[in-house]
Amino acid sequence: MNGTLENITIPSQSSTGPQEYLTFILGNEVYGIDILKVQEIRGYDSVTKIANTPEFVMGVINLRGHIVPIVDLRIKFHLERTQYDEFTVVIILNMSDRIVGMVVDGVSDVLHLEANEIRTVPDIVSGIDTRYINGLASIEDRMLILVDIEHLMNSYEMALVDTAALI
Secondary structure, eight states: OOSSOOOEEOOOOOSSSSEEEEEEEETTEEEEEEGGGEEEEEEOOOOBOOTTOOTTEEEEEEETTEEEEEEEHHHHTTOOOOOOOTTOEEEEEEETTEEEEEEESEEEEEEEEOGGGOBOOOTTOOSSOOTTEEEEEEETTEEEEEEOHHHHHTSGGGOHHHHHHHO
16 A cells, blocks of 8 residues: 555455455565455554553554454564554454454455465474464465464454453
8 A cells, every 4th residue: 555544444245256355464474364354444543552461462442432452463473573654554353243453564455266276274384373374375476374363363362352351
């Protein structure tokens, strides 16, 4: 995204045809999440810190009357920290009646993938947690890591249920 980042509302899709993924960048990798989980894309705003939350929970924002926890996936995925600026992107997710924001380096594109274009993570890959990966897809000369974002955000170690209860 170039220039000033504006709030973008993602339209819903029908359940027929190829599955659509919103692709985003973290470090040197490209990730994809189910577009149906995305409520909107917005620029980063300051957050209100909440005591005793995991390091990757940056805090909360008030989004049109909803208190939304903001998670920095760079920290969650043990990547180098970065400065937040006017180009930092927050993807607002709507999952199972819970709204969560995630900070990413940038949003790339919406891709349409057929089931036969998605591969499983090979068993020989060690040292990575594959519990939250739906699969891999080749996009031009890069690999796209498809994240089960609902499973990740609802996982015990994310502690978002406890964070939401504190608010």
